[in-house]
Amino acid sequence: MEQEYTGLERQDHDTASHPHADASPSAITGRIDKIALSLSGGGVRAVGFHLGTMGMLDRLGLLERVEIISTVSGGSMPGLGYALSQRFGRTFQDFFDDFYEFLPELNVVEELLERITARIPPAPSGRRDLITSLANIYHSRYFNRFFGEFVEGGTLTFDLLLDQPRQGHLKEMIFNATEFKTGSAFRFQVSEYHCLIGNGNVSICFEHARKIRLADIMAASSCIPVGMEPLFFPDDFHWPDDRWDRRQRKVLARPTCEEVRAALQRNTDTRQANFALMDGGVYDNQGITSTLLALNRRKTRVTERNTQECGIRVTHRGDPALPREWATWMTGKVTQGSHRKPVSVSSDELDLLIISDTPVRKASFFPRIAFGRSGDDLPTGLSPAPVRGLQAFLNKISLRTLNVVGWVMMVLLAWSAYLNVLELKRLGAFDLDTWFFSMRWLTQAGLVVVQVIIPLLVLIGVLLLLVTVKVSRNRTVEALQNVIPRWKKNPDRYLAKLRVGNLMRMASLRATSTSALTSTIYMNRIRGLGYSTAYSRADLRDRVVCNEIFTLQDAPSAQDPLHAELARRQAWPPPPELARIVDRAASMATKLWLDQDPGDPLNDLDYLVIGGQATLCYNLMRNLWDCCRRDGSFLLDETRALFERAVTEWQRLAADPLCLLRERKGTSRIEACRQWAEVN
Numbered sequence: 001m002e003q004e005y006t007g008l009e010r011q012d013h014d015t016a017s018h019p020h021a022d023a024s025p026s027a028i029t030g031r032i033d034k035i036a037l038s039l040s041g042g043g044v045r046a047v048g049f050h051l052g053t054m055g056m057l058d059r060l061g062l063l064e065r066v067e068i069i070s071t072v073s074g075g076s077m078p079g080l081g082y083a084l085s086q087r088f089g090r091t092f093q094d095f096f097d098d099f100y101e102f103l104p105e106l107n108v109v110e111e112l113l114e115r116i117t118a119r120i121p122p123a124p125s126g127r128r129d130l131i132t133s134l135a136n137i138y139h140s141r142y143f144n145r146f147f148g149e150f151v152e153g154g155t156l157t158f159d160l161l162l163d164q165p166r167q168g169h170l171k172e173m174i175f176n177a178t179e180f181k182t183g184s185a186f187r188f189q190v191s192e193y194h195c196l197i198g199n200g201n202v203s204i205c206f207e208h209a210r211k212i213r214l215a216d217i218m219a220a221s222s223c224i225p226v227g228m229e230p231l232f233f234p235d236d237f238h239w240p241d242d243r244w245d246r247r248q249r250k251v252l253a254r255p256t257c258e259e260v261r262a263a264l265q266r267n268t269d270t271r272q273a274n275f276a277l278m279d280g281g282v283y284d285n286q287g288i289t290s291t292l293l294a295l296n297r298r299k300t301r302v303t304e305r306n307t308q309e310c311g312i313r314v315t316h317r318g319d320p321a322l323p324r325e326w327a328t329w330m331t332g333k334v335t336q337g338s339h340r341k342p343v344s345v346s347s348d349e350l351d352l353l354i355i356s357d358t359p360v361r362k363a364s365f366f367p368r369i370a371f372g373r374s375g376d377d378l379p380t381g382l383s384p385a386p387v388r389g390l391q392a393f394l395n396k397i398s399l400r401t402l403n404v405v406g407w408v409m410m411v412l413l414a415w416s417a418y419l420n421v422l423e424l425k426r427l428g429a430f431d432l433d434t435w436f437f438s439m440r441w442l443t444q445a446g447l448v449v450v451q452v453i454i455p456l457l458v459l460i461g462v463l464l465l466l467v468t469v470k471v472s473r474n475r476t477v478e479a480l481q482n483v484i485p486r487w488k489k490n491p492d493r494y495l496a497k498l499r500v501g502n503l504m505r506m507a508s509l510r511a512t513s514t515s516a517l518t519s520t521i522y523m524n525r526i527r528g529l530g531y532s533t534a535y536s537r538a539d540l541r542d543r544v545v546c547n548e549i550f551t552l553q554d555a556p557s558a559q560d561p562l563h564a565e566l567a568r569r570q571a572w573p574p575p576p577e578l579a580r581i582v583d584r585a586a587s588m589a590t591k592l593w594l595d596q597d598p599g600d601p602l603n604d605l606d607y608l609v610i611g612g613q614a615t616l617c618y619n620l621m622r623n624l625w626d627c628c629r630r631d632g633s634f635l636l637d638e639t640r641a642l643f644e645r646a647v648t649e650w651q652r653l654a655a656d657p658l659c660l661l662r663e664r665k666g667t668s669r670i671e672a673c674r675q676w677a678e679v680n
Contacts, residue, residue: 031638032062032642033351034067034349034351035062035352036172036291036294036350036353037054037069038070038071038075038286038288038356038357039069039070039078039079039287039356040287041075041279041280042073042074042590043590043592044074044103044590044594044604044608045588045589046075047078047099047605048585048604048605048608049358049608050078050358051096051608051609052614053612053613054082054092054612056613056620059649060617060646060649061645067172068174068291068295069082069172069173069174070174070288070291071175071176071280072176072221072279072281072284072285073280073281073285074222074358074590075356076217076218076222077138080175080218081095081098081142081146082095082170083170084143084147084156084214086169087160087168088150093664093668093669094669096664100673102142102146106137106594116128116130119249120244120246122136123135124237124257125232125235126250126251129229130228134222134228135215135238138215139155139238156213156215157210158213158217159210159211161173162209162210171192172191173190174187174190174287174291174293175189175218176221177221177278177280178277178282179199179233180275180278181268181270185199185280186198186202186220186277186280187199187293189294192303193300194306195306197209202268203310204310208256208310211239215238216237219231220277221279222279223279224278224281226515226519230278231277234256235261235274237257239255242254242256261273267309267311269313285523286527288355288533289530292534295349295539295540350540352623353534353544354545354616355531355544356612356616357527357549361550391501395499395500397501398498399473400496413459414459416455417451417459473495476495477491477495545620546619547615549585549611549615551618552579552582552615552618553583562625562626565625566650570654575655575657578614578653581607581610582611585608586611588607588608601676601680613660613661614657618650621646621647625643658680662677665677666678
């Protein structure tokens with residue numbers, strides 16, 4: 001889900017980006033064997049940046065040490081893809097190539113429209129909308145395309161991760177959505193320890209969870225509010241035993257879906273047979289909370305599975321509802337399921353938490369600021385002269401005047417239709433004998449439609465509008481009188497004096513400010529709370545790497561020991577070309593497609609991958625430099641060796657920002673990627 005970050009907070013952000021500057025280097029002293037990776041939302045921007053982040057971890061030999069992965073929205077695609085690649089023993093190069101084969105060819109808008117208007121609806125529920133169509137695109141263009149050969153029938157379901165013997169290094173996998181029944185995170189998760197599919201308020205039994213299509217999990221996690229519709233569980237999900245009648249374009253039977261619906265109706269408080277799922281970023285766009293939940297599970301090491309029926313509330317198994325319990329739980333002192341039972345806060349369960357984050361930075365939350373060619377900040381409210389003239393005219397028109405104008409128009413239209421009927425009758429246009437026995441029938445029919453039927457339709461429309469406005473005004477007056485009974489005058493007298501322009505401005509400001517509140521201020525606050533929780537945990541002290549997409553834009557240029565060391569090695573500051581690539585990646589909008597400027601050898605995915613490589617490399621060097629040294633030297637030789645490997649990769653990027661991407665594409669299975677590597 002998209003997040004916006006204002007430039008007004010840059011000073012505070014700089015401080016938060018380097019929390020270890022004054023900390024005692026006492027946390028990371030041994031091998032980095034256990035890593036948790038959180039992948040935030042952000043559309044294609046998130047997919048590309050996280051792909052670069054994971055690529056750098058692979059180069060440094062750290063990706064194979066990731067044991068926990070938590071993903072949200074756009075981050076769920078590389079997260080699910082990598083989990084499946086591990087499941088089937090595919091290499092990172094195969095996983096990387098999948099996205100360079102999938103994303104550049106994808107025309108999302110056209111495919112969405114094609115599936116919405118297809119003969120057979122995209123969802124078994126019969127819904128035709130963006131999110132159900134997007135789920136099918138995920139299934140056919142990604143999951144089935146790259147992993148279908150490993151599964152009989154080509155339908156990949158959650159049992160591939162839940163039940164099969166685990167291969168690879170991932171031990172905890174959490175793909176986050178948000179359920180709107182109770183307003184909590186809904187987690188499709190796999191763990192070696194006790195966990196729920198869902199949350200403590202609404203959970204799905206493992207028997208049914210293993211049948212969920214992976215493409216539907218991906219769609220639920222990336223169901224962006226406003227941009228997409230809710231995805232309803234279980235109705236909109238595809239189940240293996242759904243039986244379709246292709247001729248009648250409907251589903252004949254849905255045994256599993258009906259079982260889940262019946263269980264939900266029996267067990268949920270509201271007796272609902274379904275509930276809405278939306279983007280996981282509504283609850284936590286970085287996936288930090290789910291990562292900490294997985295870390296808490298490791299403290300109790302309870303291994304039994306949830307055997308409850310679908311929909312049964314599992315007491316104390318969800319996120320705590322009360323503030324005090326929430327604070328205690330998030331600190332790690334109480335684990336999920338143990339209620340108030342304290343546990344030891346140890347630091348041996350995790351060595352590093354990497355939060356790969358792609359928020360959008362805006363010049364201003366509200367009102368929006370546009371940048372003119374001269375470089376001056378201009379409010380977006382400035383409009384061309386004709387528009388300003390119309391606004392001035394509407395500012396003079398009151399509701400009473402508009403009502404009078406409406407009734408006058410209705411009378412004039414009625415009078416015009418009546419005169420046209422008389423004139424056409426005089427000309428014999430209504431004489432049907434002349435219609436069929438004369439060559440003038442088409443002309444006469446056209447005259448009747450244009451001069452009579454169309455004015456009557458407009459008349460009916462205006463009348464309905466006036467009646468609707470009148471009813472609304474009467475209801476508003478009645479509500480005002482009920483709320484404030486002591487009026488000196490009838491409230492309708494005040495309403496009649498309101499100006500149309502003022503009402504339009506109030507509605508516009510209310511809508512835009514509400515949008516800013518929900519999509520920027522609210523999301524930024526939630527983002528800050530997630531980070532503060534991670535940084536404040538005693539068992540994660542100095543172990544959090546905040547890999548924000550704009551870190552290199554904010555990196556201080558002077559009075560920094562790390563930068564002085566890099567400058568001594570001729571690797572600081574970043575060269576102009578690398579800075580340009582990072583700026584392009586950090587400023588990219590949230591979208592579902594790729595663009596490429598004419599004459600530019602790099603497309604959006606290239607910019608993002610390079611940005612992810614460089615940013616992770618820098619942030620890892622920063623963490624090792626700040627947290628793993630004492631008295632000017634590294635505590636362990638192994639940590640020093642990891643730092644030197646990161647510096648080597650950074651020096652290569654500083655000398656040639658395209659070098660790592662060129663190497664990766666040069667060994668790709670895709671012919672176009674190999675040709676690009678040869679040319680660039």
